[in-house]
Amino acid sequence: MVVRSWRHIKERYNLIGVRCKNCGTVYFPSREICPKCRRKTDFEDIKLSGRGKVYTYSVVHVAPKDFEKQAPYVIAIIELEEGVKITGQVVDCKPDEVYIGMPVEVVFRRIKEDGDDGVITYGYKFRPVEN
Amino acid sequence: MVGIVGYGAYIPKYRIKVEEIARVWNKDPNAIKKGLLVYEKAVPSLDEDTATIAVEASRNALKRSEINPKDIGAVYVGSESHPYAVKPTSTIVAEAIDATPELTAADLEFACKAGTAGIQMCMGLVESGLIKYGLAIGADTAQGAPGDALEYTAAAGGAAYIIGKSNVIAEFNGTYSYTTDTPDFWRREGKPYPRHGGRFTGEPAYFKHVINAAEGLMEKMGTKPEDYDYCVFHQPNGKFYIRVAKTLGFKEEQYKYGLLTPQIGNTYSGAVPLGLSNILDHCEGGERVLAVSYGSGAGSDAFDITITERINKVKDKAPKTAYYLERKEYIDYAIYAKFRRKIKM
Ligand SMILES: [Zn+2]
Numbered sequence: 341m342v343v344r345s346w347r348h349i350k351e352r353y354n355l356i357g358v359r360c361k362n363c364g365t366v367y368f369p370s371r372e373i374c375p376k377c378r379r380k381t382d383f384e385d386i387k388l389s390g391r392g393k394v395y396t397y398s399v400v401h402v403a404p405k406d407f408e409k410q411a412p413y414v415i416a417i418i419e420l421e422e423g424v425k426i427t428g429q430v431v432d433c434k435p436d437e438v439y440i441g442m443p444v445e446v447v448f449r450r451i452k453e454d455g456d457d458g459v460i461t462y463g464y465k466f467r468p469v470e471n
Numbered sequence: 472m473v474g475i476v477g478y479g480a481y482i483p484k485y486r487i488k489v490e491e492i493a494r495v496w497n498k499d500p501n502a503i504k505k506g507l508l509v510y511e512k513a514v515p516s517l518d519e520d521t522a523t524i525a526v527e528a529s530r531n532a533l534k535r536s537e538i539n540p541k542d543i544g545a546v547y548v549g550s551e552s553h554p555y556a557v558k559p560t561s562t563i564v565a566e567a568i569d570a571t572p573e574l575t576a577a578d579l580e581f582a583c584k585a586g587t588a589g590i591q592m593c594m595g596l597v598e599s600g601l602i603k604y605g606l607a608i609g610a611d612t613a614q615g616a617p618g619d620a621l622e623y624t625a626a627a628g629g630a631a632y633i634i635g636k637s638n639v640i641a642e643f644n645g646t647y648s649y650t651t652d653t654p655d656f657w658r659r660e661g662k663p664y665p666r667h668g669g670r671f672t673g674e675p676a677y678f679k680h681v682i683n684a685a686e687g688l689m690e691k692m693g694t695k696p697e698d699y700d701y702c703v704f705h706q707p708n709g710k711f712y713i714r715v716a717k718t719l720g721f722k723e724e725q726y727k728y729g730l731l732t733p734q735i736g737n738t739y740s741g742a743v744p745l746g747l748s749n750i751l752d753h754c755e756g757g758e759r760v761l762a763v764s765y766g767s768g769a770g771s772d773a774f775d776i777t778i779t780e781r782i783n784k785v786k787d788k789a790p791k792t793a794y795y796l797e798r799k800e801y802i803d804y805a806i807y808a809k810f811r812r813k814i815k816m
Pocket of ligand 1: 361363374378382
């Protein structure tokens with residue numbers, strides 16, 4: 341559990357994905373092969389802007405065990421400026437304030453903790469862009 | 472000359488009013504507000520801690536500095552509420568701003584002045600040429616025991632400073648510290664809440680150290696209060712801050728931008744860094760600032776700073792302190808107790 345989350349720290353903290361130089365498609369999380377280009381796949385790392393819009397969302401009232409205390413909360417699919425869609429929690433936002441198309445930006449938050457004596461997992465969430 | 476290359480603030484969105492805390496403990500809110508000059512305080516949500524606050528502030532500082540994070544050679548996080556007892560906050564911050572792996576990092580503790588101690592350490596490393604840039608952060612999610620006087624003020628927030636020699640938005644003219652062994656406030660290992668010496672926290676602790684550090688620096692620099700456009704002091708509450716400012720001979724127009732505690736509470740290690748960031752948001756090139764922190768235990772770090780013309784090029788590159796001051800949602804004591812994990816399950 342510790343090792344599994346440690347391996348993803350770099351990409352989860354900084355939203356590092358990959359871009360296929362052959363066709364321009366961006367992927368997050370990163371993968372080995374571009375399904376469009378197959379053997380012609382030519383990946384480079386790309387740091388995503390973290391800015392995007394709510395593509396769709398769901399309000400979670402009955403949460404999995406690690407997230408019970410946060411319920412109700414908003415889980416959304418965010419379409420980032422780079423065109424890639426990623427799933428994340430929307431924070432600093434009441435469930436009745438979220439809407440499709442809402443501009444959001446990335447924030448750094450606690451994702452979960454392994455009890456009160458275990459490792460704390462950090463990563464990305466999103467918040468409304470207010471202005 | 473060594474100076475500030477970038478700065479950034481962060482304050483959590485949630486607030487609880489003094490009235491709401493006083494209601495739970497059956498105290499007179501007006502007496503507390505008048506006695507402390509604190510009206511409400513910032514509360515972190517369940518998924519925020521010193522590390523997340525430090526990361527948000529550091530990312531704002533990076534936006535203003537426009538440097539490559541890989542050029543940061545040192546990261547110091549000053550706090551008395553590090554998320555782990557053993558396991559550094561500074562590595563989390565360094566990774567989250569993509570400054571790793573070629574750098575040194577450490578967590579600092581000195582009650583409320585650990586953030587300014589980090590600034591001094593970065594100044595030394597930059598001046599000596601050991602590193603190009605250093606990142607110093609003061610951030611806290613301070614807790615007061617339920618019903619204790621500290622509960623009205625113990626708050627959350629932080630600010631980050633990138634220290635370097637090129638493209639500075641402010642220059643350090645000098646720094647001076649004043650330190651003694653004074654047990655005015657403490658928390659023992661394994662205990663959730665701090666204890667304090669009551670009235671003892673005033674004269675022999677806060678006032679003695681802040682005044683000696685401020686006067687010591689002004690003597691070293693050959694300056695007087697009227698030579699500074701702005702000043703900021705540590706602010707456990709609004710009353711101590713205004714009294715120390717007036718005792719030293721500063722006027723309201725000099726100390727007003729540095730004073731945030733009435734609106735957000737005491738952000739501990741974040742207090743002087745946040746007050747200074749609000750001053751930087753408001754000042755112009757050529758203006759001069761005096762900043763004096765205080766950490767119980769006890770010590771004060773004083774800084775004499777001159778703003779450069781570059782300040783207006785960077786102010787709008789990240790959210791200003793006022794943005795975070797105005798962005799707020801009030802919560803009641805029950806939600807506050809849940810957010811601050813005061814309910815054991
Ligand atoms: Zn491709």
